[in-house]
Amino acid sequence: MSENVAVIGIGHSKFGTRKDVNIAELCWESMKPAFETANLEPKDIDFFVVSNAGMWSSEAAIPALIAEYADLAPKGSMRVEAACASGSAALRVGYTAVKSGMVDLALILGVEKMQESPNPNVIELIGRFGSYFWEFENFGLTFPAYYALHGTAYMMKYGATEEDYAKVAVKNHYYGAKNPYAQFQKEIDVETVLKSPYIAWPFKLFDCSPITDGSACVILASEEKVKELGIDEKVWILGQGVGTGTANLSRREEFTSLASARYAAEQAYKMAGIDIDDPANYLDGANVHDCFTAPEIIAYEDLRFCKRGEGYKLIRDEQTYIGGKIPVNIDGGLKAKGHPIGATGVSQAVEAYKQLLQKAEPGRQADINKGRWLAHNVGGTGHYTYVTIYGLEKR
Amino acid sequence: MNEEVKKNMEEFGFPVIVDEKSGAMQWVDMRELRLRYIISVENIKPFYEGLREGKLMATKCKKCGRIFFPPQKDCPSCFDSDIEWVELKKEGTLETMTVVFVKPPSFGQYDPYPVAIAKLDDGPRILAWYSGDPQQVKPGQRVKVQVSRRKEGYLMYELAPI
Numbered sequence: 001m002s003e004n005v006a007v008i009g010i011g012h013s014k015f016g017t018r019k020d021v022n023i024a025e026l027c028w029e030s031m032k033p034a035f036e037t038a039n040l041e042p043k044d045i046d047f048f049v050v051s052n053a054g055m056w057s058s059e060a061a062i063p064a065l066i067a068e069y070a071d072l073a074p075k076g077s078m079r080v081e082a083a084c085a086s087g088s089a090a091l092r093v094g095y096t097a098v099k100s101g102m103v104d105l106a107l108i109l110g111v112e113k114m115q116e117s118p119n120p121n122v123i124e125l126i127g128r129f130g131s132y133f134w135e136f137e138n139f140g141l142t143f144p145a146y147y148a149l150h151g152t153a154y155m156m157k158y159g160a161t162e163e164d165y166a167k168v169a170v171k172n173h174y175y176g177a178k179n180p181y182a183q184f185q186k187e188i189d190v191e192t193v194l195k196s197p198y199i200a201w202p203f204k205l206f207d208c209s210p211i212t213d214g215s216a217c218v219i220l221a222s223e224e225k226v227k228e229l230g231i232d233e234k235v236w237i238l239g240q241g242v243g244t245g246t247a248n249l250s251r252r253e254e255f256t257s258l259a260s261a262r263y264a265a266e267q268a269y270k271m272a273g274i275d276i277d278d279p280a281n282y283l284d285g286a287n288v289h290d291c292f293t294a295p296e297i298i299a300y301e302d303l304r305f306c307k308r309g310e311g312y313k314l315i316r317d318e319q320t321y322i323g324g325k326i327p328v329n330i331d332g333g334l335k336a337k338g339h340p341i342g343a344t345g346v347s348q349a350v351e352a353y354k355q356l357l358q359k360a361e362p363g364r365q366a367d368i369n370k371g372r373w374l375a376h377n378v379g380g381t382g383h384y385t386y387v388t389i390y391g392l393e394k395r
Numbered sequence: 396m397n398e399e400v401k402k403n404m405e406e407f408g409f410p411v412i413v414d415e416k417s418g419a420m421q422w423v424d425m426r427e428l429r430l431r432y433i434i435s436v437e438n439i440k441p442f443y444e445g446l447r448e449g450k451l452m453a454t455k456c457k458k459c460g461r462i463f464f465p466p467q468k469d470c471p472s473c474f475d476s477d478i479e480w481v482e483l484k485k486e487g488t489l490e491t492m493t494v495v496f497v498k499p500p501s502f503g504q505y506d507p508y509p510v511a512i513a514k515l516d517d518g519p520r521i522l523a524w525y526s527g528d529p530q531q532v533k534p535g536q537r538v539k540v541q542v543s544r545r546k547e548g549y550l551m552y553e554l555a556p557i
């Protein structure tokens with residue numbers, strides 16, 4: 001058993017429309033730098049996990065595909081799926097495998113090539129991530145619509161406005177513009193968001209994360225392996241919590257919060273030794289699952305960066321920019337960086353490593369004083385939530 | 396299949412196109428798959444029998460009284476499958492809503508549709524299309540469950556303002 005598990009290598013592909021590469025090539029784009037930063041070769045890896053939601057792309061046996069392309073055969077592997085939280089689910093599998101002592105080095109690869117299918121097909125498929133039979137089959141809910149039901153409930157209960165939501169998009173585009181790996185490297189203003197066409201009221205085009213191709217990769221190592229390899233640059237996984245929500249939204253008690261996120265956060269904070277009543281004070285920043293604008297605000301509350309009903313004030317007062325109470329999604333978030341479903345959770349891990357080791361690009365590096373970073377990754381509409389805490393010092 | 400693919404297949408020999416934006420060559424898959432699932436409703440037949448008569452049916456565990464909607468045939472609290480079917484009162488209060496403008500292609504024949512979640516007076520919540528004007532919805536909006544025939548020809552429940 002390994003008391004602690006570290007991220008010792010990272011890689012990130014350019015996110016966006018990647019018609020220039022096939023799936024295996026896109027995988028290698030993030031695997032290569034992950035091997036290089038860890039100073040390892042494929043033969044060193046004991047076990048690898050691939051997160052990929054698939055359906056819209058041609059290849060299903062991606063672990064085998066990359067075993068072949070990147071010389072990982074005959075090492076053990078699997079593909080995991082937890083909707084938009086697939087990346088964190090893959091991390092969970094690798095993390096527990098290393099922590100248990102079963103393996104010393106695990107490679108986690110998240111990849112999605114959504115644009116192998118036309119957009120309408122992707123919209124159709126992604127809407128099926130909730131309760132297919134009761135909520136999709138007859139009522140045609142889409143992914144934005146599921147979250148819009150939360151966005152509306154939040155506005156009705158707390159008096160937040162569409163303009164507040166727009167401010168989340170403005171912030172995330174502001175930082176996306178400074179991230180060379182982001183799909184949208186362009187700043188926008190509130191007007192742009194408010195004037196964009198409705199997708200699912202109250203969400204407009206610019207409230208929504210895009211359809212993205214991309215991959216991200218991390219290599220996890222046991223404490224013993226870190227010592228043996230003499231690795232200087234690494235971040236430790238201090239804790240991870242996981243929660244699951246009901247398939248049907250109609251089986252839930254409220255729509256201004258995600259119960260699975262609150263549950264996962266509580267576990268992660270406990271494991272990482274963070275005071276649940278004041279977590280922002282323990283963190284230098286966070287990546288939260290902003291597949292749409294409103295869920296970023298709801299995440300502030302589920303993660304207890306502020307009280308319930310006050311999340312919209314954090315963005316209004318620019319408290320989630322660098323220099324504020326807690327910087328959030330300063331890589332552009334899903335909104336501007338892009339949201340290649342299976343890669344997103346792994347991309348968040350890459351960002352935690354870069355931020356904590358102060359390797360983020362100019363203009364988007366947070367001040368690192370506390371040495372801890374949080375990643376909040378939601379699958380479906382709170383159908384799954386993973387909260388992971390990374391740190392410079394092991395527990 | 397689009398004309399460009401056909402033309403390239405004849406002239407060049409392969410089903411390829413050049414992506415307009417990136418200029419990158421793409422192989423256009425020759426294997427098209429259409430999906431339509433066959434889903435068992437054997438154990439919730441009374442739900443559909445009720446709906447035909449305009450009733451909203453739920454299941455209730457005979458042991459603990461727990462009500463399930465959408466209906467389910469097993470009670471995980473009691474490890475028991477001794478359930479009965481009960482009719483829910485068809486009124487409740489709207490809790491949240493959205494209007495779906497960008498639709499899945501399989502809903503392409505419909506205009507943008509409002510979807511709402513209501514809490515029924517009997518306890519369970521229900522998600523369905525809302526037949527009223529979404530702009531007229533007020534906090535605490537009272538709604539009723541009614542049955543209408545879909546464009547595809549089948550019966551389905553919806554929410555309507557009272």
Ligand SMILES: [Zn+2]
Nearest residue numbers: 456459470473
């Ligand atoms: Zn029971």
